[in-house]
Amino acid sequence: MQGKYRFCFGPWNLSEGQDPYGPPTRPVQSFDWKLEQLSKAGFDAMMFHDDDAVPDIDNKSRAQIMKEARALKRKLDNAGVEAEIVAPRLWFSPMTIDGGYTSNDPKCRRYAIERSLTCIDIANEIDGKLIVLWLAREGSYIRESKNGRRSVEFLVEAINKMLAHDKKIRIAIEPKPNEPMDHAYIPTIGHAIALASLTIDPTRVGALIESAHAILAGLDPADEIDFACACGKLWSLHLNDQNGLKFDQDKPFGSNNLRVAFNQIRALERNGYGKNGEFVAFDVHPFRTTKVEHWMQHLVNSRRTFLRLLEKARAFDEKKAQALIADRNYQDLDQMVLDHLMGR
Numbered sequence: 001m002q003g004k005y006r007f008c009f010g011p012w013n014l015s016e017g018q019d020p021y022g023p024p025t026r027p028v029q030s031f032d033w034k035l036e037q038l039s040k041a042g043f044d045a046m047m048f049h050d051d052d053a054v055p056d057i058d059n060k061s062r063a064q065i066m067k068e069a070r071a072l073k074r075k076l077d078n079a080g081v082e083a084e085i086v087a088p089r090l091w092f093s094p095m096t097i098d099g100g101y102t103s104n105d106p107k108c109r110r111y112a113i114e115r116s117l118t119c120i121d122i123a124n125e126i127d128g129k130l131i132v133l134w135l136a137r138e139g140s141y142i143r144e145s146k147n148g149r150r151s152v153e154f155l156v157e158a159i160n161k162m163l164a165h166d167k168k169i170r171i172a173i174e175p176k177p178n179e180p181m182d183h184a185y186i187p188t189i190g191h192a193i194a195l196a197s198l199t200i201d202p203t204r205v206g207a208l209i210e211s212a213h214a215i216l217a218g219l220d221p222a223d224e225i226d227f228a229c230a231c232g233k234l235w236s237l238h239l240n241d242q243n244g245l246k247f248d249q250d251k252p253f254g255s256n257n258l259r260v261a262f263n264q265i266r267a268l269e270r271n272g273y274g275k276n277g278e279f280v281a282f283d284v285h286p287f288r289t290t291k292v293e294h295w296m297q298h299l300v301n302s303r304r305t306f307l308r309l310l311e312k313a314r315a316f317d318e319k320k321a322q323a324l325i326a327d328r329n330y331q332d333l334d335q336m337v338l339d340h341l342m343g344r
């Protein structure tokens with residue numbers, strides 16, 4: 001039996017088009033509108049940051065936060081949409097200018113941990129099974145500003161506090177090598193899994209791979225997927241694309257390199273990704289030029305490309321490929337892949 005995949009995206013993926021050089025090009029839309037688009041397009045779940053779930057979280061009482069989380073859960077139930085992940089947004093507040101868990105200021109480190117514990121409580125309220133940690137500012141602009149060894153210990157300490165706060169919660173670390181930092185402390189999936197092994201309960205700490213982040217680290221996302229799966233640690237996935245070593249582009253899946261996308265799907269297939277309920281998320285953004293009436297296309301198109309490439313992966317002539325491999329004829333294997341992708 002071949003697996004079926006379930007898809008999701010987050011409210012931030014319907015972004016308004018601002019970049020460091022210019023303002024939004026589309027008006028802000030409400031959460032309800034985004035949820036409606038998600039349902040209409042046939043996606044199964046939504047990803048959240050803690051403040052996507054409860055806006056302005058730092059200025060609300062605990063009672064108010066939980067009340068709003070419960071209201072969101074009702075909204076999701078009515079729409080028949082699941083919450084996939086909740087991620088603490090530890091890169092916006094004045095308290096996280098110098099990092100969250102690895103800030104040099106103990107007050108700021110405490111803020112980051114407390115906010116993460118609140119994020120877990122929100123996740124429980126909306127039945128989000130997984131906490132995602134994109135460690136945005138856990139790194140340095142200049143090497144001398146922080147103690148790298150101590151920073152790893154701070155990260156472990158913070159994750160341990162989360163694991164102790166809730167005995168069931170699972171955490172997936174999303175590595176990224178740079179942006180906004182010059183160098184991040186957890187740049188690749190190997191680092192994420194090694195960090196998991198240092199915590200009080202490695203069985204509850206896994207990883208999330210984003211295609212663009214792997215490419216920014218100079219790695220092939222398919223190899224990252226295989227590595228994480230060999231360790232039993234691929235618990236979520238952000239598919240997208242990236243044109244080399246630039247800013248984080250979050251292009252539609254397959255937009256830049258169809259072959260790299262094809263190989264990611266082959267890796268998912270051979271590892272049985274999704275069989276334990278994992279979702280495929282598209283962490284993609286519309287091009288700045290996108291008009292309001294085309295606002296969903298980067299998501300719809302990413303899913304369409306995924307499903308087309310899934311057909312390609314399943315129709316790939318493995319027997320013929322194996323014969324070429326046995327003959328060490330990688331030249332024709334290379335061409336066989338190109339012909340297959342070109343439709344012959």
Ligand code: XUL
Binds near residue numbers: 132176238248283
């Ligand atoms: C940033 C990124 C984030 C995370 C969620 O590059 O990918 O959107 O996926 O915090």
Ligand code: MN
Binds near residue numbers: 174210238283
């Ligand atoms: Mn991501």
